[in-house]
Amino acid sequence: MKASIEQQIQADARYGGLSARELESYWMPFSGNRQFKDDPRLIVGAEGCYFRSADGRNILDTLSGLWCASFGHGRTEIADAIAQAARQLDYAPPFQYGHPMAFQLAARIRDLTPNGLDHVFFTNSGSESADTALKMARAYWRMRGQPEKTRLIGRIRGYHGVNVGGTSLGGIVANRTHFGSLVEADHLSATLLPENRFSRGLPEYGAHLADQLEELVGLHDASNIAAVIVEPMSGSAGVIVPPKGYLKRLQEICNKHDILLIFDEVLTGFGRIGAGFGATLFDVTPDIMTLAKNLTNGAVPMGAVVVSGEVYNAFMEGGGPEYVPEFPHGYTYSGHPLACAAGLAAMDVFEHDRMAQRAAEMAPYFEEQIHGLRGLKHVVDIRNLGMAAAIQLEAAPGEPTRRPWDVARACWDRGMYVRQAGDTLQIGPPFIIEREQIDTMCNLLADVIPSVR
Numbered sequence: 001m002k003a004s005i006e007q008q009i010q011a012d013a014r015y016g017g018l019s020a021r022e023l024e025s026y027w028m029p030f031s032g033n034r035q036f037k038d039d040p041r042l043i044v045g046a047e048g049c050y051f052r053s054a055d056g057r058n059i060l061d062t063l064s065g066l067w068c069a070s071f072g073h074g075r076t077e078i079a080d081a082i083a084q085a086a087r088q089l090d091y092a093p094p095f096q097y098g099h100p101m102a103f104q105l106a107a108r109i110r111d112l113t114p115n116g117l118d119h120v121f122f123t124n125s126g127s128e129s130a131d132t133a134l135k136m137a138r139a140y141w142r143m144r145g146q147p148e149k150t151r152l153i154g155r156i157r158g159y160h161g162v163n164v165g166g167t168s169l170g171g172i173v174a175n176r177t178h179f180g181s182l183v184e185a186d187h188l189s190a191t192l193l194p195e196n197r198f199s200r201g202l203p204e205y206g207a208h209l210a211d212q213l214e215e216l217v218g219l220h221d222a223s224n225i226a227a228v229i230v231e232p233m234s235g236s237a238g239v240i241v242p243p244k245g246y247l248k249r250l251q252e253i254c255n256k257h258d259i260l261l262i263f264d265e266v267l268t269g270f271g272r273i274g275a276g277f278g279a280t281l282f283d284v285t286p287d288i289m290t291l292a293k294n295l296t297n298g299a300v301p302m303g304a305v306v307v308s309g310e311v312y313n314a315f316m317e318g319g320g321p322e323y324v325p326e327f328p329h330g331y332t333y334s335g336h337p338l339a340c341a342a343g344l345a346a347m348d349v350f351e352h353d354r355m356a357q358r359a360a361e362m363a364p365y366f367e368e369q370i371h372g373l374r375g376l377k378h379v380v381d382i383r384n385l386g387m388a389a390a391i392q393l394e395a396a397p398g399e400p401t402r403r404p405w406d407v408a409r410a411c412w413d414r415g416m417y418v419r420q421a422g423d424t425l426q427i428g429p430p431f432i433i434e435r436e437q438i439d440t441m442c443n444l445l446a447d448v449i450p451s452v453r
């Protein structure tokens with residue numbers, strides 16, 4: 001007699017004992033749900049640079065989860081801190097009340113981020129950080145008596161998460177088309193230029209692209225523009241590294257016209273590009289910085305928005321009676337005790353284990369090995385900065401995202417998790433990765449990339 005689907009699923013270790021009903025119940029994010037449910041890739045454990053799959057294999061994690069567990073999986077210091085917090089204080093309301101760890105973590109972040117970024121607002125994700133920052137920028141100008149400064153400017157291929165503001169200011173086409181126009185926004189050009197193909201680190205050419213901001217100022221007048229939001233290095237669109245001088249120029253134009261500069265450092269924050277932050281590496285301190293990934297090393301959802309004294313004080317001075325919220329915005333889980341406990345422990349790891357330095361030290365070897373993939377069939381560009389890299393593949397005719405997907409799928413079968421997005425493979429391993437693991441990763445990619453159709 002033919003086995004039922006249920007029996008087939010339960011006999012297959014890849015399904016980790018799930019029933020068909022359980023599989024169908026979960027609508028997975030940013031996933032091909034139909035494909036996954038036929039061909040599951042379930043993860044049941046993680047330690048160091050490896051995942052453990054439901055069918056019992058160790059899988060090399062080449063993206064620190066989603067760029068967020070960069071200090072390595074399974075940090076016991078963080079797990080212990082979360083467990084302790086859960087026993088002592090499961091929850092405290094963040095509106096008009098507080099708990100000490102939120103203040104301690106805010107001060108810690110203030111100490112780590114560049115001078116001038118002095119006040120920290122907590123969120124639960126990068127998307128919430130981006131939307132919070134955009135609302136802050138609009139409200140800031142109202143507080144300053146310039147309510148007409150409302151226009152927001154993003155960048156083509158930028159990624160600021162998936163909430164309404166972030167989707168609108170972002171510029172990855174596939175993330176926008178389903179939703180129609182949301183918040184009105186302008187976009188600067190992407191800094192991805194054919195002249196810069198296979199650049200190692202910062203490309204030489206393209207700083208002039210920042211001057212497009214002058215054109216937008218000409219078009220709208222600065223009196224109508226609230227803020228510009230950019231990632232110092234775009235991660236999700238495939239590691240688009242800013243040309244030398246670009247960010248400085250952008251800041252000069254913002255300063256000249258009294259436009260707030262927001263750095264979305266959700267991905268670059270806490271060491272990814274071989275420095276604490278993009279702001280540190282590029283010596284450009286924005287007015288507002290968003291953070292999320294690495295803040296708890298991925299262990300508990302958490303994001304943060306760090307602002308200058310000038311931004312914070314505008315709210316404090318213009319906020320009306322002292323008992324009234326100066327910024328009517330916040331989340332039930334802003335500064336959740338478990339997230340703060342994880343954040344404090346993760347910041348200990350970040351500092352004591354010198355994670356940004358570790359990333360900077362490993363980066364040259366990583367760069368050398370990744371660029372060794374140049375010349376492989378399908379590879380049309382390789383970009384890198386710090387411990388981030390993207391390998392861009394030529395689109396298969398009529399199926400622009402197919403090849404990276406096929407590579408990622410084949411790598412999983414051979415014991416490696418690789419993130420594909422659009423026409424790129426994106427590589428951002430935990431900073432604790434060793435040279436031999438980088439070799440393993442690049443050897444497998446060298447084998448698999450040319451083998452796909």
Ligand SMILES: Cc1ncc(COP(=O)(O)O)c(C=O)c1O
Nearest residue numbers: 125126127159160161264266267
């Ligand atoms: C720069 C940037 N902003 C925002 C986000 C969104 O973060 P989340 O997925 O935590 O909402 C991401 C996520 O990749 C990101 O890279």
